[in-house]
Amino acid sequence: MIAINEALDLVKTKCSPLLKETTKPLEKAGGYKLSTNIYAPINMPPFRQSAMDGYALNWHDKLTYTVIGEIKAGDNHQPILKKGEAVRIFTGAPVPDTANTVVMQEKVSSTDNTIKLDDSVEIYTNIRTIGEQVKKSQLALAKDTKLTPAAIGYLSSLGIKEVKVYQKPTIAILTTGNELVEPGLHLEYGQIYESNSKMLLSTLYSLKFYDVNIYKVKDDYKETLNTLDKVIKEHDLVIISGGISVGDYDFVGQALNALQVEEHFYKVKQKPGKPLFFGTKNDTYVFALPGNPAASLTCFYIYVFTALQRLMGNEFYKLPRIQAKSESLFKKHGDRPQFLKATYNGNSVTILEGQSSSMLQTYAICNALVFIPEELSKIKVGDFVEVILLPV
Numbered sequence: 001m002i003a004i005n006e007a008l009d010l011v012k013t014k015c016s017p018l019l020k021e022t023t024k025p026l027e028k029a030g031g032y033k034l035s036t037n038i039y040a041p042i043n044m045p046p047f048r049q050s051a052m053d054g055y056a057l058n059w060h061d062k063l064t065y066t067v068i069g070e071i072k073a074g075d076n077h078q079p080i081l082k083k084g085e086a087v088r089i090f091t092g093a094p095v096p097d098t099a100n101t102v103v104m105q106e107k108v109s110s111t112d113n114t115i116k117l118d119d120s121v122e123i124y125t126n127i128r129t130i131g132e133q134v135k136k137s138q139l140a141l142a143k144d145t146k147l148t149p150a151a152i153g154y155l156s157s158l159g160i161k162e163v164k165v166y167q168k169p170t171i172a173i174l175t176t177g178n179e180l181v182e183p184g185l186h187l188e189y190g191q192i193y194e195s196n197s198k199m200l201l202s203t204l205y206s207l208k209f210y211d212v213n214i215y216k217v218k219d220d221y222k223e224t225l226n227t228l229d230k231v232i233k234e235h236d237l238v239i240i241s242g243g244i245s246v247g248d249y250d251f252v253g254q255a256l257n258a259l260q261v262e263e264h265f266y267k268v269k270q271k272p273g274k275p276l277f278f279g280t281k282n283d284t285y286v287f288a289l290p291g292n293p294a295a296s297l298t299c300f301y302i303y304v305f306t307a308l309q310r311l312m313g314n315e316f317y318k319l320p321r322i323q324a325k326s327e328s329l330f331k332k333h334g335d336r337p338q339f340l341k342a343t344y345n346g347n348s349v350t351i352l353e354g355q356s357s358s359m360l361q362t363y364a365i366c367n368a369l370v371f372i373p374e375e376l377s378k379i380k381v382g383d384f385v386e387v388i389l390l391p392v
């Protein structure tokens, strides 16, 4: 059995960024990292743009100007302004080359075709110059930039429709268990509804990993072996739920061994989630999470989440950990460090009743985990505790 930090260090050192490239339509590239530099195909803005609704002027030393026309956004005419002349102009419209300032309409009084400026007006303002964001052929975004919604908007503003990015991992979720029944079907005595696949899938979706396939096997060695063999060959990451403990019908460990999956660790000194396995075969990473649903989810957040970030090249991305005052009294039994389902209200944290690793009811209403290290045996109300904020 190894310590949590050793296990996390192994996940971090064994998982490295997937460098396979793919092309994505821009609107589907959010969360991916660019695999190439992107150079601006146009100047942005492509023309001198008005930043205000008002008047574009060819400046002279008086406060009155003759208005000779109008330009609105999308117009493409280019009136020539002599000194002392102005055009009515609107935000986003092209500013004629002969105008040297745009005055917002609030600073102007107008009568017929004449405007008079307040004396506070400044010259050379309210014009967005050509290429002020980025010039044609300049680096627009560098390789390895993560595409945020703003980056998608920015590339779109340059007229870009698709981008080359690093692929996200292809992921398999494999559940094991004779007792598991699909929601919607009738439950016989001894059966329960299968919940881990949807829970893990939903966690992956919420983290923007969409290339996920679900497989289900009975507690049967041959079926487990054959399915694992196939899914390991076909995916970058395999997440197994259940069948990893020591019972006579827990076949996952045996199958992983037979398939020569290299074990990096099996069993972590923690509660919940002691029987956690992590290994690799060729380029595939394999996690076997304990079947107890809450243990499965906690192991996902602490270990699989870390692995996913490494695979995406987000080396330093972690779930936020903060210190907060406890509203609860808690006594820890045994010496395993514990992750406790909790609610954090922005100020203090409440440890929930019902910490069993089989219980999702408390997980369903929690937004944080309180971490109790090995050396702590008791939390008093008012003590500061370590809180891991969940991405919920």
Ligand SMILES: Nc1nc2c(c(=O)[nH]1)N[C@H]1C(S)=C(S)[C@@H](COP(=O)(O)OP(=O)(O)OC[C@H]3O[C@@H](n4cnc5c(N)ncnc54)[C@H](O)[C@@H]3O)O[C@H]1N2
Pocket: 175, 176, 177, 179, 180, 192, 193, 194, 195, 196, 197, 241, 242, 243, 244, 245, 246, 247, 250, 272, 273, 274, 275, 289, 290, 291, 292, 293, 295, 357, 358
């Ligand atoms: N003799 C020992 N027994 C157990 C130990 C141990 O150290 N020695 N560890 C216990 C701990 S801790 C855990 S956690 C579990 C882990 O067992 P498995 O990973 O083999 O999981 P299963 O036995 O298959 O299932 C455990 C539990 O979870 C339910 N389950 C499983 N999969 C699903 C699913 N997809 N959806 C909903 N519920 C699921 C299953 O019915 C069981 O109730 O081992 C302890 N035993």
Ligand code: MOO
Pocket: 270, 271, 272, 273, 274, 275, 290, 292, 295, 296, 357, 358
């Ligand atoms: O580690 Mo198990 O996950 O405590 O129930």
